[in-house]
Amino acid sequence: MQILVTGGLGFIGGHLVDKLVQKGHAVRVLDSMEFQVHQGKFPPYANDKAEYVIGNVLDRAAVRRALEGAEVVFHDAAAVGVGQSMYQVHHYVEANAGGTAMILDELVNGNHPIKKLIVAASNTVYGEGLYDCPACGKVEAPLRDAEQIKRKEWDVRCPKCAAVLKPAPTPETKSLDSTNIYALTKKYQEELCMSVGRTYGIPVTSLRYFNVYGPRQSLSNPYTGVACIFISRLKNGNPPYIYEDGLQTRDFIHVNDVAGVNVFAMEHAAAEYQCINVGTGNPVTIKGLAERLAAKLGSGLGPTISNEGRPGDIRHCFADVSKLKGLGYQHEFPAIDLDTLVEWSTNTASVDRFVEAKAEFDQKLGMAR
Ligand SMILES: NC(=O)c1ccc[n+]([C@@H]2O[C@H](COP(=O)([O-])OP(=O)(O)OC[C@H]3O[C@@H](n4cnc5c(N)ncnc54)[C@H](O)[C@@H]3O)[C@@H](O)[C@H]2O)c1
Ligand SMILES: [Zn+2]
Structure with missing residues (x-):
């Protein structure tokens, strides 16, 4: 088949291209x-x-030329960076929402043999993940407010009874609460594709990737990819810098599985017109991630726990993967496995730009308050 991968020189797109070839x-x-x-x-x-x-x-x-003859389109091109999107608002909306609109406009108005569109979405569309309240059962919680962050009370509390909540797996049915510009553009990408797909009978699958890690993730881009940001700190003799108390959790999915799920979605009709979580279902603390990476790199540097909160950050989100598993997908890496990433990183140069990026973020967000 003739296939187009937008963003195919990137971290995830590159792995997907390899699998398709x-x-x-x-x-x-x-x-x-x-x-x-x-x-x-x-x-x-x-x-x-x-x-x-x-x-x-x-x-x-360029889009018209790239779409020539394409029967399947994987749309992975995007500006990627949650914090940065809060001050490069126009760039993120233009590239992500506008870029998706351009592809859809061409698909609708050109004469293309398109049979399937698979779009890279994101877990950031959920905002906070789902929680369990000891008194109220399953609850959806809003983002912690600025006052709570200022008090350094990191736990998310029940919006009904104020009890401290326990994170629960987040299913695709959780309501979306896209609280930053990047997340809003990812939501828009998904919904634009679904709308056009349903109207014109182009089967669309939206894959909500959780935190992706693995070889080839940029070691010098301080705006995205926490595992690589930590590796580049460690390789340059600096401790990983951790917000809050380090006990916030994320769901880390290996890039081989992300590429694998993309191919799986292309090959299985049951994935059509679906939004699907692409995670492992296993929460990992950020502090735990930093410690594992330091150990694997043979570095004695423990993380700096800053006890500092960033506006807009969520506390916990990990995937309910029943839908993905129910479709028959089997993970190559069912739990976090940092070996391939660490092995690749030892032979790859990295520039630690974390301090600059943090200063930029602090300055921009300081101005906004
Ligand atoms: N990495 C993650 O943890 C993660 C999580 C959720 C979703 N995603 C999504 O997965 C997709 C791929 O992300 P990635 O981690 O591989 O990022 P990446 O930055 O490595 O790759 C993105 C690629 O898209 C290209 N690109 C960016 N803007 C473009 C534009 N306007 N026109 C053409 N090409 C453009 C870049 O040059 C790059 O090669 C993105 O849509 C991202 O939002 C990534
Ligand atoms: Zn409650």
């Missing part, structure tokens, strides 16, 4: 080689059996 598909990539991700260099891992259109999803001519 391996299966004998003809793969084309549309990617603008964003400087923040690639630092001006064509990635050495780019599969030489794929065709590359270097262009922006906002450029109609």
